[in-house]
Amino acid sequence: MIAMNAFDRFWDDTGRQALDALERVGRSGWYVLGEEVAAFEAETAPLFGHRHGVGCANGLDAIEIALRALGLQLGDRVLTTPMSAFATTLAILRAGGKPVFADVDERGLIDLSLAEKALRADRSIRFMVPVHLYGHSLDLERLKSLKERFGLKLVEDCAQSIGASFNGKAAGSIGQIATTSFYPTKNLGCLGDGGALYVSDEALLKTAKAIRDYGQDSKYSHAMLGLNSRLDETHASMLRRAFLPKLASWTENRERIARKYLQGLTHPGARPFGAIQGSRSVWHLFPLRVPKGRENLMQHLKAANIQSGIHYPLSIHRQKALEEMGPFGDFPNSDRLANEELSLPIHPYLRDAEVDAVIAAVNTWEG
Ligand SMILES: *Cc1c(COP(=O)(O)O)cnc(C)c1O
Secondary structure, three states, X not given: OEOOOOHHHHHXXXXXXXHHHHHHHHHHOOOEOOHHHHHHHHHHHXXXXXXXXXXXXXXXXXXXXXXXXXXXXXXXXXXXXXXXXXXXXXXXXXXXXXXXXXXXXXXXXXXXHHHHHHHHHOOOOOEEEOEOHXXXXXXXXXXXXXXXXXXXXXXXXXXXXXXXXXXXXXXXXXXXXXXEEOOOOOOOOOOOOOEEEEEOOHHHHXXXXXXXXXXXXXXXXXXXXXXXXXXXXXXXXXXXXXXXXXXXXXXXXXXXXXXXXXXXXXXXXXXXXXXXXXXXXXXXXXXXXXXXXXXXXXXXXXXXXXXXXXXXXXXXXXOHHHHHHOOOOOOHHHHHHHHXXXXXXXXXXXXXXXXXXXXXXXHOOOO
């Protein structure tokens, strides 16, 4: 089976170092918020163009904590995309915000012209959570211009884009805060849940650290209400000693596979999305647009022992959990993507022969 992920190969490659890291934490007797988390935060902050990191329990919490640290008040409007993991919108709601959606462009990322239109139409919007979806960086120059012209507090959701850049600048570096996730399937995954936020401002750093730890500003002193959302020492240690050293080569593998796909795929009914000019993608996913017969192509691939995925099958504004909060408006591009998108396997342990097999299977689809 050519699967979307290959955790057996991942563990063959990194398990020894991960077990050494676990042994080190176990022996140290210090399991929560210690040296491993601090070192991992410092080592990963530059990947997002920031000075500091705050390890959290997961990527969902990281966004909620970021918005709360930036002063979001109950009912504040937050501009975001309807095409993402549900967690992006859920975090906005959990922080007390009200999501406002701007439709996506033909590549599935938030359309910054439509975002600008939404900001002009509603001058009360002061927060924005854009998502660097699929591993592609949004146009950071346009994002920066929106931030400055509309005085936005910006949280860049980098859960799928660790290491991505735009004209040499790191995705995550424009917003006051960037967030990411170390969920196992992400480009830098751990053995369970984990996440982080990244900041440069010292006051924001202090507030975010307090919120992740019951709102404590010092031991047993609670200036605000917080969460319990800490990255474990065991995860931080495995991440920094076993997995982070591999990230650059993993990203190179993803890029190589993407190039092979872009060169090899010829089926007119299953086209890769266009490239974003200036974006260096880290290819978290490899999406195709299949306007007709997506289910049929999935079955055809399955018959050839190839797994595929859909990211995502329902635009967030149509999710049942949001039913009472709408209507949010119409987002035809997001709806169309939900019906047409198909993701091919692109994990770093995919072998060349497997990539060739996927290309051959797609190209011979009679759809
Ligand atoms: C995975 C993901 C999240 C949530 O991260 P968790 O660690 O699973 O909570 C948020 N946003 C995007 C775009 C994601 O892909």
